[in-house]
Amino acid sequence: MNNLRPAQSIRRKSKNKRRFPRLEKGSFLFSKPWKPRAISRHSWFIPPVLQQTFCHLPGIGTTTERRLWREGIRDWPTLITEGHRLLHAGRVDAVCRVAEETIARFERRDWTWFDATLPSAVKWRAFGELGQHALYVDIETDGGFGAEAITVIGAFDGVATHMFVADRNLEAARELIEAHPLVVTFNGQAFDMPLIHERFRHNLFNHIHVDLRFPLRKLGLHGGLKLIEQIVGLERALQTQGLDGWAAVRLWQEWQAGSAAALDLLLAYNREDVVNLAPLMRLAFDRLKSSSP
DNA sequence: GGCTGCAGTTTGGATACACA
């Protein structure tokens, strides 16, 4: 039987060799120090969880993964040296081969490989290793669905927000997205990221993309982003309360018609979207991590 | 060696969902 998940095997295969910021200490595969940046809301300790992930290996599902954890196997090198006593003999070679490749890809920071290989349900674990370098992204469109429909790309890097507007500086968003190994969105798997990839089609990003919609749903947080924000107690400014994606379309049309205030409000709305993704990601990571053995 | 049962993984279709 083919052990590759079809949806994963046909995904983007980037050979992008761009270099990205080195990770914080705590990642056993990282030897050189990463130059600290400005004070960040991400400056809490975040444990490495991605490196305890085995369910992307052939023949290993969540059940076997949990059994490996129970047996004290908590990283890929240990799995390679001790896995033979816990895995079916016929699978050990294949598992070790992919585990070795996983380590090599991790050392090379080939996040595109992880993005294509990790089951979507566990991509949130990448926040453990890459959370300090996460970029929270949200786009607005003119109502259409296509690369040219993008009107605004908003991004929050944990310190500052960055707004990119069509016909002004939209292309500059590509550089910011390129520079981050972890991109966090809400429903971006189906909407934001396909459009962004189409828009910057001449570039191959190297990042792991976490769509918060699904981790939050695992935690029982159903509904759209605004509803979930209310549930967890995230507040919005008075001026942007009640706005939604369709309002963003209308505001863009008003701006095109000459209303500068409409663009200001649109950017304020998008800015809140991306800023609120950060605490939601942290919440999802903390709760899902604590629910794992 | 062949059969059977079991545990675990994979597959594929239907459905739900959230975005603008």
Next chain:
DNA sequence: TGTGTATCCAAACTGCAGCC
């Protein structure tokens, strides 16, 4: 409303162990 993905669930499949 169109889009695209994840999730759910049942069925099929794989590999192993035990038994004869």
